[in-house]
Amino acid sequence: MPLRMPRGRAADTALACVTGLAxxxxxxxxxxxxHRLEPWGVTTAxxxxxAAACGALYFRRRRPVAAAAVCAAATAAYYLISSYDGPLMIAPVAALYAVAAAGRIRAAIALAALIVIGVGAGTLAGNEEINGIALFMLTGWLVGMVALGSMQHGRRAYAEEEARLRAAEERLRIAREVHDVVGHNISMINVQAGAALHRLKKTAPPDDIATAALEEIKAASKETLRELRATLGVLRQVDEAAPTAPPPGADRLPELADGARRxxxxxxxxxxxEPRPLPAEVDLAVYRIVQESLTNVTRHARDAxxxxxxxxxxxxxxxxxxVDDGHGGATSSADGTGSGLNGLRERARLLGGRFHAGPLQGGGFSTxxxxxYENRESRVP
Incomplete structure (x- = not known):
């Protein structure tokens, strides 16, 4: 059974415990x-x-700024009173990454600056454990943590935006198809029932059963159309335009690339x-394959x-x-059997094509x- 990294609160607990152990x-x-260098009371404090500095890491997701502030304050107090210069500095560094990953970039920069100023003041005050080179290296570590956290936040935001846009596009596609197919057929039923009723009333007696049935069909189809329009309004939402734009295709791949670069x-x-015009279903499949692959890279490929x-x-x-240069594959399964990839595999199969996704030797993932251009398997002879 493959080893899985902890997630959520389990990951927060693991980070706090590992940092505290170090x-x-x-x-x-x-x-x-x-090795006594100080009174037992100072050692206990x-x-x-x-414990306070490392325990604050447990709250890094729910209260990132507060957790980082508590962690930095406890670490500063520890180095001020303790004669044993332990590696507690790793705790505020980890908390700083969590602040940047949560999108609080200004707070992360402010905390990093306070840490550098505090350590620099201690160096000027005569702390022989920290010199100028060590202070410079610490600054580099803090800048690196803020940059990595900011990049992680950007990737997560990109993946969430992609998922939101895809859900919106799917709603609009459903609304378009329901409107074009179901709405058209119900409208035809309503019109034909009205036309038949108009002719029948000229010759049929007032209590004719067929006349009453046609009136019911006409009224029911009219009510169904009204409810259908209300349902389509919910699918489209008030802030979305009606699905008048053509579906995306290969010509919009530069837009996907620009979003991934951001x-x-x-x-x-x-x-x-030589590029050539593609059938609509092939054009859409190209777009979806690249879109899903880029989304998987931002979500699952480590260090890509x-x-x-x-x-x-x-x-x-x-x-x-x-192809990406990350580690761990594009889905939670190393052989590329995630639900998103299964959908792409099915889409390619329906078009008469082939699809393959999997890790590469030496790292990376390929889709x-x-x-x-023409689905020969579905052609009628």
Whole structure:
């Protein structure tokens, strides 16, 4: 069974425990009499501050700024009173990353500046444990944590926005299809019932059963149309336009690439062969494959920095390839059997094409689809 990293509160607990264990191991000599450098009361206070600084990491998701402030204050107090210079500084560094990852960039920069100023003041006051080089390295670590946290926030925001847009597009597609198919047929029923009723009333007696049935059909179809329009209004929502724009296709891939670049990825889009007009279903499949692949990279590929998107226009088919340099695969399963990829595989199969997704040797994940311009499997002889 593959080892899974903890998530949610389990991850917060694990981080607090691991950080506390590292700080405790660095300060454990304070418990041995032969290494006594301070009174036992000061040592006890130091251990309480270690517990407070590391325990604050448990709240890094729910209250990131408050947790980072408590962590930094407890760490500063520890270094002021304790004679044992343990590695407790890793706790506020981890808290700083959590603040930036939560999107509180200004708060993260302010906390980082306070930490640097505090450590610098201690150095000027005569702390022999910290010199100028160590202070410079600490500043680099803090800047790096803020930058990494900011990038993680950007990726998460990009993935959420992509999911929201895809859900909105799906609602609009359903609304369009329901309006065009169901709405049209019900309108025809209503019109034909009205026309038949108009003719029947000229010849049929007043209590004719057929006349009453047609009146019921006309009234029911009219009420159904009214309820259908209300349902479509809910699907479209008040802040969304009616589905008049054409579905997305290969011509909008640069927009997807630009969105991924804003999330911190280096995206390269290349085309080989002579581009040609694509059938609507193939054009939409190309867009969805690249969209799902980029979303998977931002959500699941650890340490991914670059993505290559390649379109190859051959004589009978178009090949779409998306490759990233991350680790861990594009889905929670290493063989690429996530629900999103299954949907892409089914879409390619229905078009008579092939789809493959999986990890690459040496790291990275590849998604490839071969889509024929014409679905020969579904052609009627």
């Amino acid at each position: 700080a405790a191991l660095g300060s454990v000599r304070s418990l041995f009499p032969q 130091g251990w309480v501050l270690i 999330a911190g990825l280096d995206v390269h889009l290349t085309t080989h062969g 920095t670059a993505v290559g998107i390649e379109l190859i226009y051959a004589r009978h088919q178009l090949t779409v390839t998306v 490839e689809a071969n889509l024929p």
